[in-house]
Amino acid sequence: MKNINAVLFLLTILVFTSCKSSKNSQNGLLYWSSNNTDEITYARFIVEKWNKENPGKEVKFQPVPEGQSSEEVILAAVVGGTTPDVYSNMWQGDVEYYARAGKLVALDTLDGFIEFLADRCDSAVIKEVTSRDGHIYQIPWKINPIMMIYNVNFLKEIGMAKPPRTYSEFLSMARTIKEKYQENGRTKKWAGYAEVQVTWWQRWFDYYPLYLSASGGAKLVEGDTAVFDNKYSVATFSFLQKLFTNNYFPTDRLSSGQDPFLSGTIATRFTGPWEIIHAEKFKPSGFTYGFAPIPVPDDHTGQQYTYGDTKNLVIFKTCGNPQLAWYFLREFCKLENEVEFLKMTNQLPRRKDLMTDKLFAKYFKKNPMMIPFALQAPYVIGPDNSPVLKEVFDVISAEYEQCVIYNKKSPESAVKDAAHSANLVLMQ
């Protein structure tokens, strides 16, 4: 490899070198937030507060550069060596990849981190965020549990007082809706809607939460082996397949412009708490909605888990002063600040005192819609620790399309093939 580097080096000298100003001094920090408007508000708040209280240790803040998805932008920044010191909003499924490439600071080597984490999270969460090498590279920061939103009046109209809980209940509701709202042989309303796109992360809103619910929080990947070839995956696939092949869910994208849920075209949707802000802004008058756990197989017992869309805090290796960065993150996660965060963004901090602390209680009293999410919060699962998790989701998504959307494969063989392809990816 030396040779190539030498050639590259020579070439670099041959060309006029582009002058990139080296960014951060020892005293300051560069922090990137996500570019979600509410999160920017919080970032601004916390940075201002920190800078006032810590003169001489200034934090500069910037939303992650606008572009493709934030995951892509971060990856490009890592590749290009232009990472910030601190980043919030790192998808938990990406951490193992960067950790293994040596791009993240092992936080457990910093003063006071272990105690902090034990204080914040219970042991299951700590286990979940511990990397395969035994180090911890992330602070579990926030979650958006995926649940089922439902249109209260819509369900009343078809004679349901409660949202469906099991697959059978959901399917029978779907059949009722389809039969009731037919016009000239065309379906006008649907039980729900799931994206038919194969983009890998779309499966966070259908297959993955359903799988976690059905299995009581099972993993997709264990070490370097795919472990999702089981009855839960098959049950999930066949449930979804029934929804699409019976036209209970539309296979075409619903016509643009209006939100299908708020316009009453669909009765339910699997989604996260961000839907509340959206619904409050755009709902027609008289529209009422509620949240319930997503459906489970009929024989399901025990605690119900779901996917949490976990986003975490990390410090990049390019940071000149990790200890300072860590102090900043500790401030970032202080109770009174996270209460502000919750107020500003409607996203849940991932901490165990969410339902016990007084300050949080006050918030939930004011925002009762958030309570189902908070109750679900202890039972969310973050993505497994695998450096190729994205690709695992990608192969699942490809089989999902074949089986669920186009009905070209049985759920059994689709799951089996997905596991087979995933194992090939994991072997790489």
Added chain:
Amino acid sequence: MQKKKLTPYLLIAPYILHFAMFVAFPVVFSLVLVFHRWNIISPMEFVGLGNFYRLMGDTFFWQSVINTLYFIIIHVPLQLIIAISFALLLNQPLRMLGFFRAVYFLPVVVSGVVVTILWQQLFGFENGILNRLLTLISLPRVGWLTNPDMAMPSITIMATWKNVGLYVILFLTGLQTVPEQLYEAADLEGANAWQKFVHITLPMINPTIFMVLVLSTIGGFSLFIEPYVMTGGGPLNRTLSSVLYIYKQGFFFYHMGYAATMGVTLTGIILALVVLQKKYVERNT
């Protein structure tokens, strides 16, 4: 005198430098990459023929090659028939020829992104104009981009619409080189229009036909923006193009070695196809 000898070298120096850096080095480096696994952020790792083994078994890659061949097979005849027809129409003593030519050429100069966004609306299932036309003449609606069997043909139709203006011009140029005496001689022998077309016109525009073949082949293997914007490669990966798949493996998953392997393999396929086409066309001339 010394200075004069040096001048040409100074003149070509920028080219040589540019060539060394942006052509020669990448080509050589490609050949290094194919034997490695590398995501840029970790150290490079030698894997021997690992990437090629993976490629052999990668159904997505071969699907993308098949999709491309399918594109070429529809695109070439469509392009030829339409382009030659319009070129023949324009090769008559009529008025406003300049206007027609300019209009047909318009899609050629407009960015592919514009054309793609536009056609995405025309192809819409519920409200697209094409389906409204079909409903108007009481035909069933077509899932232009959502039906797995239709998606690639739809993209081909769009590509033809975008490019055909260029070929109209090229064929027109070709037609105008056909000596008038040949037609007059044929008239004397009592040949009909079709015979004249097959025996006189076609051979004369053969080089242009070859060019359509080659450019369609290269164009097919370069398809990117159309599926990227319209279908994301779906449904069922039927519009997954080779470049789109390289993009995904290279710039989404950062498998640089593997993406380079696909690049090298595709280069081989493209060059082989072009040589084949050349041989075939030459034999038939």
Added chain:
Amino acid sequence: MRIQKMSPARKVISYALLLIGTAAFLYPFLWMVMASLAPEKEIASFTLFPSNFGMSSYLQVFEKIPVLHSFFNSMVVSLSVTFFVVVFSSMTGFALTHYEFKGREVVFYIIIFTMSLPFQLTLIPQYILMVKFGWVDTYLALTVPYFINGLGIIIFRQYFKTIPRDLFDAARIDGCNDMKILFKILLPNAKPAVITVAILTFMGVWNDVLWPIIVIRNENLMTLPQLITLFAVGGKAESQLGVKLASAVMLALPVVIAYSVFQKYFITSMASSGLKE
């Protein structure tokens, strides 16, 4: 065939077919422009004349993405590349036609060889080069790799061959140095070649999307086609048709204006690029 008189029937049919073609190529563009001006609800119809026109779709595009900034980026990138391509390609073409030197043939074959290489081969290593140079997210990545192209050299070489040597010799006797001869005498006499190379280069760079998507991730540095592609693919348009179409119109407009003014040059240049074989 051409001199013969055409029968009236044939004339009518020919015009009819040509007009159908015109409709097929022109109507979608007109519809796009009208739809971008129409209220959102009326877009899904054939009509070219909505009940009322409005700029709201355009205003929304301006609100959501930095269109003007990207337009500026595109201009900087396309113009600088065009400039350097004309300069460097003409220099090389000049050397190949007006000088005898060792390796001239080799250089010529290298150029032909380079032109026959599919871009898929060099895409990945070129990107890695950009990363190692630290050019990702800079103008350099968008421009420098395109500073010379083989087609430009071939076009200049072809044209320079037709310029009589006397001109060159006379200038030399007058004491002009070589650079002066090229830029003061040859290039002004090779306007068609310059225009062809300039149009081809400008259009190629202006319309390119793949390379910018790969090397530019920062919205402030994106070119116009890249920005609009990501806008169309991403969620920012919030699946509103009018907004998407308005962004497409804005992307098309500069090129269409240029085309309607320099139509002849566009057609001959682009047709000549096809004839390179």
